[in-house]
Amino acid sequence: xxxxxxxxxxxAALLPALxxxxxxSGNLVLYTSQPNTDAQQTVDAFKAKYPEVSISFVRDGTPKxxxxxxxxxxxxxxQADVLxxxxxxxxxxxxxxxxxxxxxxxxVSAYPAGTHDPQKFWFxxxxxxxxxxxxxxxxxxxxxxxxxxxPEVKGQLVMPSPLASGAALIHAATLTGNLDGGWKYYEExxxxxxxxxxxxxxxxxxxxxxxxxxxxxxxxxxxxxxAKGAPVxxxxxxxxxxxxxxxxxxxxxxxxxxxxxxFVDFLLSKEGQELALKQGYIAAHPAVALPVGYPPRxxxxxxxxxxxxxxxxxxxxxxxxxxIFGQ
Amino acid sequence: xxxxxxxxxxxxxxxxxxxxxxxxxxxxxxxxxAARLLLTALAPKGVLDAGPMLFALVSRAAVNAGRAxxxxxxxxxxxxxxxxxxxxxxxxxxxxxxxxxxxxxxxxSLMISPQVVAxxxxxxxGPASPILITLGLAPEPGxxxxxxxxxxxxxxxxLHHAPLVYVVMSAGLKRIPLAVIEAARVDGxxxxxxxTDHLLPLMRPHxxxxxxxxxxxxxxxFGIPALLGTPVNxxxxxxxxxxxxxSFGTGMLGDVAALGLFxxxxxxxxxxxxQVLARRGDVLLDxxxxxxPFWRLGCTRTAAEIFVSAxxxxxxxxxxxxxxxxxxxxxYGMPLNLSTITLDHFVEVxxxxxxxxxxxxxxxxxxxxxxCLLAGLAIPMAYGLxxxxxxxxxxxxxxxxxxxxxxxxxxxxxCILLLLKPLxxxxxxxxxxxxxxxxxxxxxxxxxxxxxxxxxxxxxDMAQEEAAALDGAHLARRLKDIILPSLxxxxxxxxxxxxxxxxxxxxxxxxxxxxxxxxxxxxxxxLEEAGLASQASAVAIVIVAVVTLAxxxxxxxxxxxxxxxxxxxxxxxxxxxxxxxxxRRGLEPESSGLAEARPALST
Numbered sequence: 001x002x003x004x005x006x007x008x009x010x011x012a013a014l015l016p017a018l019x020x021x022x023x024x025s026g027n028l029v030l031y032t033s034q035p036n037t038d039a040q041q042t043v044d045a046f047k048a049k050y051p052e053v054s055i056s057f058v059r060d061g062t063p064k065x066x067x068x069x070x071x072x073x074x075x076x077x078x079q080a081d082v083l084x085x086x087x088x089x090x091x092x093x094x095x096x097x098x099x100x101x102x103x104x105x106x107x108v109s110a111y112p113a114g115t116h117d118p119q120k121f122w123f124x125x126x127x128x129x130x131x132x133x134x135x136x137x138x139x140x141x142x143x144x145x146x147x148x149x150x151p152e153v154k155g156q157l158v159m160p161s162p163l164a165s166g167a168a169l170i171h172a173a174t175l176t177g178n179l180d181g182g183w184k185y186y187e188e189x190x191x192x193x194x195x196x197x198x199x200x201x202x203x204x205x206x207x208x209x210x211x212x213x214x215x216x217x218x219x220x221x222x223x224x225x226x227a228k229g230a231p232v233x234x235x236x237x238x239x240x241x242x243x244x245x246x247x248x249x250x251x252x253x254x255x256x257x258x259x260x261x262x263f264v265d266f267l268l269s270k271e272g273q274e275l276a277l278k279q280g281y282i283a284a285h286p287a288v289a290l291p292v293g294y295p296p297r298x299x300x301x302x303x304x305x306x307x308x309x310x311x312x313x314x315x316x317x318x319x320x321x322x323x324i325f326g327q
Numbered sequence: 328x329x330x331x332x333x334x335x336x337x338x339x340x341x342x343x344x345x346x347x348x349x350x351x352x353x354x355x356x357x358x359x360x361a362a363r364l365l366l367t368a369l370a371p372k373g374v375l376d377a378g379p380m381l382f383a384l385v386s387r388a389a390v391n392a393g394r395a396x397x398x399x400x401x402x403x404x405x406x407x408x409x410x411x412x413x414x415x416x417x418x419x420x421x422x423x424x425x426x427x428x429x430x431x432x433x434x435x436s437l438m439i440s441p442q443v444v445a446x447x448x449x450x451x452x453g454p455a456s457p458i459l460i461t462l463g464l465a466p467e468p469g470x471x472x473x474x475x476x477x478x479x480x481x482x483x484x485x486l487h488h489a490p491l492v493y494v495v496m497s498a499g500l501k502r503i504p505l506a507v508i509e510a511a512r513v514d515g516x517x518x519x520x521x522x523t524d525h526l527l528p529l530m531r532p533h534x535x536x537x538x539x540x541x542x543x544x545x546x547x548x549f550g551i552p553a554l555l556g557t558p559v560n561x562x563x564x565x566x567x568x569x570x571x572x573x574s575f576g577t578g579m580l581g582d583v584a585a586l587g588l589f590x591x592x593x594x595x596x597x598x599x600x601x602q603v604l605a606r607r608g609d610v611l612l613d614x615x616x617x618x619x620p621f622w623r624l625g626c627t628r629t630a631a632e633i634f635v636s637a638x639x640x641x642x643x644x645x646x647x648x649x650x651x652x653x654x655x656x657x658x659y660g661m662p663l664n665l666s667t668i669t670l671d672h673f674v675e676v677x678x679x680x681x682x683x684x685x686x687x688x689x690x691x692x693x694x695x696x697x698x699c700l701l702a703g704l705a706i707p708m709a710y711g712l713x714x715x716x717x718x719x720x721x722x723x724x725x726x727x728x729x730x731x732x733x734x735x736x737x738x739x740x741x742c743i744l745l746l747l748k749p750l751x752x753x754x755x756x757x758x759x760x761x762x763x764x765x766x767x768x769x770x771x772x773x774x775x776x777x778x779x780x781x782x783x784x785x786x787x788d789m790a791q792e793e794a795a796a797l798d799g800a801h802l803a804r805r806l807k808d809i810i811l812p813s814l815x816x817x818x819x820x821x822x823x824x825x826x827x828x829x830x831x832x833x834x835x836x837x838x839x840x841x842x843x844x845x846x847x848x849x850x851x852x853x854l855e856e857a858g859l860a861s862q863a864s865a866v867a868i869v870i871v872a873v874v875t876l877a878x879x880x881x882x883x884x885x886x887x888x889x890x891x892x893x894x895x896x897x898x899x900x901x902x903x904x905x906x907x908x909x910x911r912r913g914l915e916p917e918s919s920g921l922a923e924a925r926p927a928l929s930t
Contacts, residue, residue, distance in 0.1 A: 031842065036680065036682065036859065036862075037680075037859075040679075056685070056842065056843055057682070058841070058842045058845070059682070059853065060853065063574045064574060066576065067572070067573055067574055067575060067576035067577070068573075068576075068841060070576040070577060071577040071743070071747065071758065071759075072759050074577055074747055074748075075756040075758035075759055077755075077756050077759040077760070079843070080842060135468055135469070138469070158558075163570060163574040163575075164574065195558070197557055197558040197559065197560055198557055199857065199858075200858075201856065201857035201858025202558060203858075204858050208658075208659075208660055209454060209660040210454035210455055210467075210468030210470075211454055211470075212469070213468065221858075230660070318574075318575075323387070326387065326388060
């Protein structure tokens with residue numbers, strides 16, 4: 001065997017990998033509900049790997065991203081190639097409307113069933129739970145969802161609105177399905193002068209800043225702010241937490257399916273999952289460790305919820321919440 | 328003065344191109360959007376049916392929001408009216424020093440967009456306020472931020488609109504004949520009595536006009552209630568419209584069109600009434616000398632100067648300090664001192680984050696493009712309106728104002744309705760492209776640019792043009808050689824004012840942006856909404872810097888402009904207001920112009 005042939009076969013073995021990184025270029029637009037800084041980091045990490053792709057992102061709460069998308073569908077000008085939004089229920093809805101493009105070659109061997117669509121239309125990237133946050137100066141420390149209806153919390157609770165946050169919509173669907181009395185729980189929160197305003201970022205700002213002492217919020221925000229020195233503590237309530245999985249999907253109208261697939265592959269790769277860990281999220285990949293500040297994976301109790309029902313009831317749930325909190 | 332009816336120049340006859348341009352602009356920027364809105368609100372399914380509209384108007388949320396809008400607008404007017412009036416009197420009739428600087432700074436606080444002002448005051452109070460924490464004055468954790476909710480909105484709207492009242496009242500003061508004051512003086516009245524017995528009664532129509540404008544501005548304001556009301560769920564109509572459309576999507580267009588129509592009707596009635604009142608209050612005859620400062624304050628002058636400084640500190644300095652404090656701390660809620668001070672947020676927003684950098688570029692480009700296009704259009708349009716339209720120009724100038732009088736959020740809905748579906752002939756939709764934002768800016772700010780140009784146009788003597796025409800110069804040649812040089816400064820000033828207003832606006836673009844076309848106003852709001860208070864403050868400071876620079880550029884241009892172009896120079900109807908007014912003013916012989924801003928004191 002000549003050295004020439006060895007070199008050639010080596011080249012041949014290397015080529016696909018090289019071609020993969022080099023052949024992918026063009027524009028890619030990501031619509032995401034990740035906070036700005038996280039979205040920028042995600043985009044930067046992808047760019048480092050695929051320097052030929054010029055990727056930009058638009059950030060807003062999941063319901064607002066969806067509203068924007070629906071207007072763009074109507075105008076016949078969908079701008080986004082890839083979606084990275086809070087919950088799989090919304091993705092199911094888009095899949096049913098025929099808006100998504102399946103990525104059949106996606107490597108999901110490491111992921112348990114249920115974390116992605118069986119037909120590979122969407123893929124969960126993280127586990128984001130919703131629990132309780134309190135300002136460490138608060139005297140009363142809640143441990144249960146029902147604690148939030150107690151007089152100690154009166155007028156001091158702030159929560160995200162399902163009109164602004166996808167996680168909050170799933171949270172409402174989960175809680176009303178699991179707690180006795182359903183929507184009566186939210187009526188009790190309202191009677192306790194709870195405030196529902198914008199998204200999770202606003203809740204963090206108000207509780208960390210001491211304008212309110214208690215909040216309902218996604219886990220990673222207070223956990224990583226606590227690590228930076230903010231006076232907040234996150235609680236996994238004893239009944240369990242609700243959870244969303246921040247799935248990623250490709251839109252059918254994409255003008256750059258290759259780069260879109262590369263972006264999905266990147267998020268599902270070990271590297272992409274470790275980025276999630278570094279950002280302070282629970283990665284969807286079961287082998288990736290949890291960030292500091294979380295209990296072990298098997299001790300996090302996630303309440304179940306009926307995804308099909310949540311999808312069917314989406315508008316009704318939003319309206320019910322809006323009616324109670326006068327939005 | 329030329330008696331126009333008798334000696335109509337041959338220049339004023341004929342010509343088809345320019346009137347066609349004007350009709351086209353009116354149709355595209357004003358009539359079509361308004362008609363589309365009316366159609367959707369009144370006939371959502373193609374048939375006339377007011378049912379859905381009434382239903383949308385009586386829903387619990389709409390009624391609450393309507394009440395919130397009315398009460399904040401009303402009470403903020405009660406605050407803005409006395410504050411702006413006293414400022415106009417102190418700066419307009421007393422011998423206070425440095426009045427030009429004070430006037431500039433007071434009007435600057437109006438030109439800084441409402442969401443920036445709201446952000447600044449929001450960070451000024453409450454337990455997390457960097458300034459209060461630094462001073463050790465922060466209230467207990469768990470106490471609410473007093474800026475949030477109804478009280479805060481009323482206070483900030485009132486402070487923000489006081490300069491608007493000031494601008495209208497100053498313009499009114501300039502229209503009081505000096506003779507009234509001199510007659511009272513001869514009678515031996517002291518200055519205070521002249522103000523209470525003579526000046527204020529004459530100013531009553533202006534006062535009502537200013538009040539109505541402040542009220543309308545309050546009803547249509549989006550930035551202040553969006554930042555101060557949303558966190559505590561106190562929603563005004565524009566915020567409710569935004570929230571419905573941004574959370575439920577275009578399926579809600581019918582409902583929000585109905586709400587929008589209600590707000591629009593309210594605004595149009597108030598603005599029309601205000602203009603009628605302003606005209607009725609006008610008692611200055613052409614040959615009268617206008618009022619100028621007559622009140623020598625003597626030993627109370629220092630007190631008056633302290634008052635003016637305090638008002639400016641409250642409306643401009645304090646909010647700016649608050650923005651700096653929250654932009655320089657590592658995280659909102661920390662004290663500002665030598666060990667915590669950081670420039671990271673500035674670096675983050677002007678260098679690191681793609682979105683903010685892109686948004687700055689976008690806003691510069693969109694506002695700049697709209698301003699240049701409008702300035703270019705303004706010269707032929709002003710010529711056409713003044714020379715070629717005859718009596719129909721009164722109707723034309725009124726129609727041109729529709730998009731300016733409509734609250735921004737309502738104009739945005741009208742633009743979506745108009746441009747969402749692909750355009751006929753070319754078959755593409757402007758929605759989701761930068762063009763929809765530029766289109767909205769063109770529609771909204773056209774009257775702002777046209778106003779000074781019309782004033783300049785009315786001052787051009789026709790004789791020169793007639794001579795050129797007799798020499799054989801065609802219309803294009805006359806426009807280029809005679810009209811253009813005389814109107815250029817006014818067009819540039821109009822363009823700069825439009826740029827100033829469009830650069831940091833949020834109300835229009837908040838519903839029109841999409842991937843890659845974010846404006847800086849949108850990014851500021853989204854950063855604050857995402858809880859990134861310090862980065863939002865850093866963006867706000869950059870916005871204030873750009874606005875201040877544009878204002879200084881305008882100020883430098885001042886002496887080349889028709890009287891009344893710059894509200895702080897020779898306060899006329901202000902940036903906010905009327906083409907007709909400027910037009911009418913411009914037709915009168917030029918008064919002492921800029922000299923009015925720094926008048927000699929009569930003794």
